[in-house]
Amino acid sequence: MRAASATAADADRPLRALTVGDVAEPVVPDGWVSVEVRAASLNHHDLWSLRGVGLPGDRLPMILGCDAAGITPEGDEVVIYPVVPDERDPRGLSLLSERYPGTLAERVAVPRDNLIPKPAGLSFLDAACLPTAWLTAYHMLVTRGRVDVASSVLVQGAGGGVATAAVALAVALGKTVYATSRDQGKRDKIEALGAVPVRPGARLPERVDIVIESVGAPTFEHSMKCAAPGARIVVCGATGGHLATVDLRRLFAMRLELLGSVMGMLPELADLMDLLVAKDIRPVIDSTYGFSAVADAFAHLESGDVFGKVALDFLH
Numbered sequence: 619m620r621a622a623s624a625t626a627a628d629a630d631r632p633l634r635a636l637t638v639g640d641v642a643e644p645v646v647p648d649g650w651v652s653v654e655v656r657a658a659s660l661n662h663h664d665l666w667s668l669r670g671v672g673l674p675g676d677r678l679p680m681i682l683g684c685d686a687a688g689i690t691p692e693g694d695e696v697v698i699y700p701v702v703p704d705e706r707d708p709r710g711l712s713l714l715s716e717r718y719p720g721t722l723a724e725r726v727a728v729p730r731d732n733l734i735p736k737p738a739g740l741s742f743l744d745a746a747c748l749p750t751a752w753l754t755a756y757h758m759l760v761t762r763g764r765v766d767v768a769s770s771v772l773v774q775g776a777g778g779g780v781a782t783a784a785v786a787l788a789v790a791l792g793k794t795v796y797a798t799s800r801d802q803g804k805r806d807k808i809e810a811l812g813a814v815p816v817r818p819g820a821r822l823p824e825r826v827d828i829v830i831e832s833v834g835a836p837t838f839e840h841s842m843k844c845a846a847p848g849a850r851i852v853v854c855g856a857t858g859g860h861l862a863t864v865d866l867r868r869l870f871a872m873r874l875e876l877l878g879s880v881m882g883m884l885p886e887l888a889d890l891m892d893l894l895v896a897k898d899i900r901p902v903i904d905s906t907y908g909f910s911a912v913a914d915a916f917a918h919l920e921s922g923d924v925f926g927k928v929a930l931d932f933l934h
């Protein structure tokens with residue numbers, strides 16, 4: 619079967635570590651099932667893997683990909699929850715493509731318990747955008763950020779998959795949403811999603827109750843300054859650098875909560891899909907590639923000139 623794999627690690631030129639070609643069919647342990655992948659999506663996680671971050675050399679070659687929707691041998695249309703219990707990992711879990719082969723293949727083996735029925739109202743492509751970036755944004759907003767008691771949200775770096783998901787979800791939940799981007803074109807798209815576009819570092823008209831941070835060092839000081847008393851600053855990533863300075867006086871004086879966040883739980887993915895169907899929200903998809911153009915899809919993601927998800931259609 620065809621698959622996209624990391625066959626090396628290249629910190630500076632990650633695409634050089636990508637190999638697309640035929641690999642053996644997946645091994646399917648007891649309690650697992652082989653899912654025929656119909657659609658998948660890329661995440662920054664896949665680029666980190668190609669750089670060797672979280673994927674040491676002794677696990678190579680490794681099929682990449684966390685996100686997919688597809689069909690079981692029984693013909694059921696499913697979405698794959700990518701977090702697998704894993705005693706070998708200090709976190710007690712791993713994401714598909716970290717220790718078990720990932721979703722960027724024609725077939726992927728997953729525990730049956732990780733399958734969620736795909737709602738009829740969502741296409742395979744839409745559903746394949748949800749399990750990592752959208753679930754992460756949902757968990758950050760709803761569970762960590764307690765969005766039900768918030769009125770305003772700031773999303774930093776609103777071009778990425780997590781950030782566009784956070785903007786769309788927070789707008790749909792009726793919050794006032796501010797979102798930063800360095801790029802005027804992306805700020806225009808942010809506005810079209812219903813958020814107030816903001817230049818990086820600019821003063822907001824009000825302080826916000828939740829900050830969604832996935833950029834890291836370049837935006838973190840701004841995130842702290844924009845936080846209202848008692849606000850939650852929820853951090854899931856650090857694309858722009860992971861070493862930031864925290865003004866502890868502001869942290870305690872404003873009673874801020876600084877919260878780390880990783881993915882979300884399986885029932886949250888089901889709740890997220892129900893929310894999308896109920897509110898008629900669809901994932902923001904930047905571009906869709908056929909699987910034969912997966913290397914182009916990676917190059918596009920790496921360029922940073924992306925607004926939303928980069929998706930893969932396995933039927934083309």
Ligand SMILES: NC(=O)c1ccc[n+]([C@@H]2O[C@H](COP(=O)([O-])OP(=O)(O)OC[C@H]3O[C@@H](n4cnc5c(N)ncnc54)[C@H](OP(=O)(O)O)[C@@H]3O)[C@@H](O)[C@H]2O)c1
Nearest residue numbers: 662775777778779780799800832836854855857858880881
């Ligand atoms: N913890 C988890 O469970 C989890 C889950 C998913 C993702 N993540 C992490 O979250 C991060 C976001 O991932 P993503 O795929 O959604 O998006 P991404 O492709 O990493 O980009 C996010 C945004 O960061 C901004 N950015 C990048 N470099 C910057 C810099 N030097 N200065 C200022 N802004 C910069 C860009 O915004 P503009 O160009 O618009 O300014 C970009 O749109 C990644 O680090 C990823 O690994 C974590």
